Amino acid sequence: MVISDAAREKIRAEMAKYPKPEGALLAALHLVQKQTGHISGETAQEIADLFGIHPIRVMEVVTFYNMFYDEPQGRHHVHVCTNLPCSLRGARELLRGLEAHLGIEAGETTKDGRVTLAHEECLGACGYAPMLRVDETYHENLDLAAAKRILDELE
Amino acid sequence: MAKLTIDGVEYEVKDGRTILQALDDLGLLMNGVDVPHYCWHPKLTIDGSCRLCQVEVEGFPKLQIGCNTPVKDGMVVHTKSERVKHAREGVMEFLLLNHPLDCPICDQAGECKLQDYAFEYGVKHARTEEPRRALKKNVDLGPTIKFDQERCILCRRCVRFCREVPKTGELAVFNRGDHSVIETVPGMQLDNPYSMNVADICPVGALTTKDFRFKIRVWFLEEAPGICTGCSNGCNVYLGVANNKVYRYVPRRNDSVNDTWICDVGRMTYEEIGAPDRLKLPAVRSDSGVLEAVPFAKAIDAAAARLRSLVERKGAGVLAAVASAHASNEDLLVLARFLDAYGIRHSGVTVRRGDSDDLLVKAEKAANAEGARTLGFEEAGPLAKQIAGGGIDGLIVLGHDLLDPAYLGGERTLAKLDTVIVLDTHVSALERVAHVILPVRHAAEKDATYVNHAGRVQRSWPVVEPSFEAYADGEVISRLGAALGLPGFDGKFDVREVSRSLGAAAAAFRGIDLESVGEQGIPLAGKG
Ligand code: SF4
Ligand code: SF4
Ligand code: FES
Numbered sequence: 001m002v003i004s005d006a007a008r009e010k011i012r013a014e015m016a017k018y019p020k021p022e023g024a025l026l027a028a029l030h031l032v033q034k035q036t037g038h039i040s041g042e043t044a045q046e047i048a049d050l051f052g053i054h055p056i057r058v059m060e061v062v063t064f065y066n067m068f069y070d071e072p073q074g075r076h077h078v079h080v081c082t083n084l085p086c087s088l089r090g091a092r093e094l095l096r097g098l099e100a101h102l103g104i105e106a107g108e109t110t111k112d113g114r115v116t117l118a119h120e121e122c123l124g125a126c127g128y129a130p131m132l133r134v135d136e137t138y139h140e141n142l143d144l145a146a147a148k149r150i151l152d153e154l155e
Numbered sequence: 156m157a158k159l160t161i162d163g164v165e166y167e168v169k170d171g172r173t174i175l176q177a178l179d180d181l182g183l184l185m186n187g188v189d190v191p192h193y194c195w196h197p198k199l200t201i202d203g204s205c206r207l208c209q210v211e212v213e214g215f216p217k218l219q220i221g222c223n224t225p226v227k228d229g230m231v232v233h234t235k236s237e238r239v240k241h242a243r244e245g246v247m248e249f250l251l252l253n254h255p256l257d258c259p260i261c262d263q264a265g266e267c268k269l270q271d272y273a274f275e276y277g278v279k280h281a282r283t284e285e286p287r288r289a290l291k292k293n294v295d296l297g298p299t300i301k302f303d304q305e306r307c308i309l310c311r312r313c314v315r316f317c318r319e320v321p322k323t324g325e326l327a328v329f330n331r332g333d334h335s336v337i338e339t340v341p342g343m344q345l346d347n348p349y350s351m352n353v354a355d356i357c358p359v360g361a362l363t364t365k366d367f368r369f370k371i372r373v374w375f376l377e378e379a380p381g382i383c384t385g386c387s388n389g390c391n392v393y394l395g396v397a398n399n400k401v402y403r404y405v406p407r408r409n410d411s412v413n414d415t416w417i418c419d420v421g422r423m424t425y426e427e428i429g430a431p432d433r434l435k436l437p438a439v440r441s442d443s444g445v446l447e448a449v450p451f452a453k454a455i456d457a458a459a460a461r462l463r464s465l466v467e468r469k470g471a472g473v474l475a476a477v478a479s480a481h482a483s484n485e486d487l488l489v490l491a492r493f494l495d496a497y498g499i500r501h502s503g504v505t506v507r508r509g510d511s512d513d514l515l516v517k518a519e520k521a522a523n524a525e526g527a528r529t530l531g532f533e534e535a536g537p538l539a540k541q542i543a544g545g546g547i548d549g550l551i552v553l554g555h556d557l558l559d560p561a562y563l564g565g566e567r568t569l570a571k572l573d574t575v576i577v578l579d580t581h582v583s584a585l586e587r588v589a590h591v592i593l594p595v596r597h598a599a600e601k602d603a604t605y606v607n608h609a610g611r612v613q614r615s616w617p618v619v620e621p622s623f624e625a626y627a628d629g630e631v632i633s634r635l636g637a638a639l640g641l642p643g644f645d646g647k648f649d650v651r652e653v654s655r656s657l658g659a660a661a662a663a664f665r666g667i668d669l670e671s672v673g674e675q676g677i678p679l680a681g682k683g
Contacts, residue, residue, distance in 0.1 A: 041341060054324040056340050063329040 002043045003050075007031055011050055022051055025061055029068055038069040066120065074109040074116035076154045079133040083122040090143075091130035095119055097144040098151065114154060157228040161188055162235055173201065174221040174232060175208060190234050191243065191272045193250075193358045194310040195222035198414045199319055202311050205250070207272070209242045210234050218242050243276040251277065253288040253333070254359075255305045263360030265373040269308065290336060297325070297344035299351050299419060300362055304336050307361040313337065313353040320416060321514070323347040337361075348512065351419050355405050366423065367403045371395075379618040380407055380674050382605065384481060384522035384598045385421035388515050389607035391675075392417060394425065394599055399619050401428045401599060409675055412611060418516050427597065428619065432582045434594040435623040446586065451593070451624050455631070458591040459638035461574045465549045466497075473573075475501035475547045478532050479554030479628075480521035481580070483603030483615075485653040485669075486628035487523070487530050488660050490553070493632050496641040501547060503535025504528070505556035517608045521556070522598065526606035529661050529679065539563050542572075549574035553595075553628055555583035576635075578628050594625040601627045602650050604657075604672055610682030612664070614672045629653060 003011075010031055014024035028047055029039060036043055039062045041055070048055040062068040080086075080095045095117075099105055102117060109116040125131045128140030132147060139150055159168045159177055168177035178184040179197050193205035201223045209218040213231040218238060233239065251273060258264045290304035311328060314337065318324045325345045329338045339345055345353070354364045378393040383404060390413035392404040404425045406417040437454035438446040449457070465473065476499055478487055494502055504527040511518040539562040541547055550572055557563055569575055569588040577589040580597050598605070598615040606612050626634075629648050636644030650669065657664035663679040671677065 044340075054318075056324060056327040056343070059340055060327045060329060064331045 001046065002036055002040075003032055003046050004035065007035055008050065011047075015051070022053060022057075025051065025058070026065075029058075029061065033068060038072050040070070066118075072109075074113050076115050077133070077135055078115055078117050078151060079120040079123065080106070080118070081121075081123045081125070081129070081131055081133075082119045083126075085126040086129040086131065089129040094130050094132075094142065094144055094147055098147060101148050101151065115151060157226050157230070159226050160229075160231045162233060168226055170226075172226055174210060174212075174219075174224050174226055174230075176222075177226050178221075188234060190221045191268075191276070192222060193268060193308060194312060196312055196315075196356055196415075197408075198416070199312060199315045199356075202315065205246070205308070205310050207243060207246045207250075209239060209246070211236050211239055240276070243272070244278055247273055247276045248278055248282070250308050251281070252283060253305070254308070255287060257303075257306060257360065261303075261306065261360040262363045262368045262373075263306075263357075267360055268358035288333065294338075296339060296362075297346040297350060299365055300345055300353060301365055301368060302337070303361050303363075306359050307337055308359055309335055309337070310358060312356045312358070313362055316353055316356060317345070317347070320352070321347040321349045326353075348418050348420070348516065349416060349514065351422055352406065352416050356415075364403075371397055371402050376402060377618075378405070379616060381599055381615050381618060382522065382613050383417060383421040383424060384605070384615075385418070385424040385520065386509075386511075387480075387517040387519040387521065387524050387608040388413065388421075389522055389605060389611070389613050389676075390417045390421055390515060391613070392422075394618050396618050399622070401425045401619055407674075412607065412609075412613075412676065413515055416515060418514075420516070427581070428599050430581065433597075433621070433623075434579050434582055434592065435625075436592075437594060437624070438589075438592040440590045446589070446592065451626075454591055454593055455634050455638050458576045458593070458635055461576070461590055462497075462549060462551075462635075462639060465574050469548055471498040472500065473548035474499045475538060475542065475550050477535055477538065477550065477552040477557050478502065478504040478527055479556060480504055480506040480519065480524035480527055481554050481556075481598075482527070482628045483523060483598070483601070483605055484526045484530065484612075484657055484664070485603055485650050486553070486632070487527055487532065488653055488657060489629035489632045489636075489648065491530060491532075491660065492643065493636050493641065496636060496643055497639065499551075501538055501541065502532060503538040504532040505535045505539075505554065505559065505562055507556045507559045508561065519608065522607070523605040525608055525610060526604070526612075529606055529610075529663050530657075531661065535562060543568045545571065548572060549576075551576045551578075552585065553578045555579055555581070555585050558584055578631055580625075593631050594621075594623065595628045595631055596621060596625050600625070602654075602669055603627065604654060604667075604669055606679060607676075610663075610679040611676045612667050612672050612679060613676035614669055 011028040014027040015021035018024050044055045044058040048058050062070050082091045106117050106119045131140040156167050159166050190208050192208040194202040203223040208221040210221045211233040212219045292303050294302040296302045314326045317326045325339050328335050351364045354362045375397045376395040379396050381394045383390040383392050391407040391409040393407045394401050395403040404422050406415050408415045436448040437451045438448050439457040441447050506524040507520045508518045509520050566584040566588045575589045576591045577585045578593045578595045599618050601617050604614045633648040634646045637646030654668040
């Protein structure tokens with residue numbers, strides 16, 4: 001079993017909050033992913049069993065949202081916004097620079113498993129473009145040198 | 156009831172229906188009132204995703220989707236205005252943004268809703284220069300279906316079908332926005348007893364059946380109405396016919412029988428019509444014991460001669476007849492008359508049984524078991540015991556279900572009989588013991604009526620002509636009766652006349668015959 005008993009308890013408590021238990025699927029995915037790092041087929045099956053739904057329904061949601069992963073990820077997520085305002089302020093060059101710095105392409109994970117780099121469509125911080133998100137922290141008004149420094153400091 | 160005005164005409168519609176549902180109830184959708192649509196399907200839940208069905212509703216500032224807008228009493232709807240036309244053009248342009256230019260190699264061409272509506276509402280030139288989405292062209296979704304991701308317009312009909320009808324839920328939309336694709340989860344296949352229906356409801360050429368794809372261009376097909384004879388549900392189908400050959404069955408809507416679906420097993424029974432093992436030649440067993448092909452008339456005379464000689468020796472009491480649940484009401488009525496006229500007292504109907512489910516598939520694997528019972532034929536189980544026990548010397552047998560383990564379990568016990576006369580559509584082990592063999596017609600080769608499990612009388616039409624000499628069972632028996640000189644038998648078989656006399660033979664048929672049954676069928680008296 002991938003999902004711990006404690007997590008199962010929490011998921012059941014979430015399900016009770018919604019008119020249809022399925023409404024708690026997003027909450028459950030967040031909870032489980034925190035523990036497992038990504039939602040594998042096996043994990044999806046376990047969640048589906050908890051909700052009494054077909055595992056394909058879980059995978060639909062996982063693939064729909066960017067913040068859920070169906071493959072193993074690095075220890076840190078670095079998401080560079082490349083939507084219009086950020087791009088006008090040099091986000092694409094920033095992303096290319098970070099790719100070169102890490103030796104991977106957006107969507108990939110460094111060999112040591114430290115960082116997964118990705119681009120994102122709008123993180124809602126257009127006033128501070130260009131910007132990136134490291135895990136749950138926003139870093140704004142960046143240039144390449146500042147961004148590299150932030151990445152180098154990650155464990 | 157609510158009053159609904161569409162394009163200036165007022166209709167009375169049921170409460171609680173959406174505009175498209177109301178139009179469908181009225182029989183007007185795409186049949187007088189055109190509201191093009193992709194995602195909406197009369198037998199699936201509402202999705203509201205394709206946006207093609209937009210109409211103008213007075214009092215609403217914006218256009219509304221017809222599929223998901225409930226009718227309100229007094230509602231006034233316009234489906235032909237400039238605004239509506241413009242909206243359709245816009246939706247079509249979006250749907251075509253990423254669509255490949257596949258029509259020349261696409262199996263759906265000719266029955267493709269994207270083609271049809273692009274022709275009516277499409278703009279002539281693409282305004283984009285960006286490359287189209289490149290996706291998988293030949294995905295093996297399971298044992299029956301191929302999938303072309305590029306052609307998919309993401310209407311989700313197939314997804315909803317799998318969830319709502321067979322309730323197997325194999326398909327889903329993965330990813331989001333212009334990355335969306337239909338897929339199964341890794342390791343899972345689209346594999347359920349109704350899987351091929353997804354190809355029928357897919358409005359484009361994304362889902363095609365492995366069986367039919369690339370067999371023939373659909374514009375060569377005549378879609379002739381008929382019924383599936385695979386089980387006693389009697390699902391309504393269109394037979395796709397060209398060059399005197401049936402290429403496929405697709406479901407024909409009948410809300411009292413099969414909605415818009417058929418099972419995969421039944422769908423494939425079209426293959427029986429032109430099968431290589433059709434019984435093609437009338438034959439008579441010679442004195443040396445081998446079957447010899449003879450002209451039809453000679454075979455009938457030989458059958459009559461054998462029967463006559465047996466009856467002269469032992470009387471009609473040693474004769475029995477086994478009716479087939481595949482035979483039509485008309486065939487069976489003629490057989491019943493023959494039994495009366497000849498004084499044959501032992502008879503019964505054989506019905507092969509198999510799997511059933513709670514959707515369409517019924518356990519009785521023939522189209523007319525209920526018709527046979529209604530006409531007074533009893534289950535042939537006891538008769539089979541009597542035959543096996545040696546109590547019968549001569550047998551007239553329609554079809555070969557008598558060989559089923561539920562009856563004789565093989566032809567061996569028949570080898571002892573003095574006379575075995577076989578009327579059948581397909582070759583079987585009965586050939587080894589038959590003295591006379593007479594080829595008969597399949598349902599798709601004759602006018603005939605059948606009664607389904609629920610007592611609904613339905614009919615078949617002759618849509619192909621056998622390439623060999625074969626007649627309806629009723630006609631063969633009429634000729635046999637004439638050859639035996641039985642009273643009331645002149646060798647003629649007028650199926651319409653026989654059909655009209657069904658009501659006199661069994662009260663449940665009163666007022667029902669070939670002509671009155673029509674394309675949708677009617678219930679037996681007391682069954683509606
Ligand atoms: S495969 Fe066909 S039915 Fe399924 S979503 Fe795509 S277009 Fe619709
Ligand atoms: S359910 Fe029975 S009648 Fe319907 S398609 Fe299947 S076999 Fe044919
Ligand atoms: S048919 Fe109404 S939105 Fe698709």
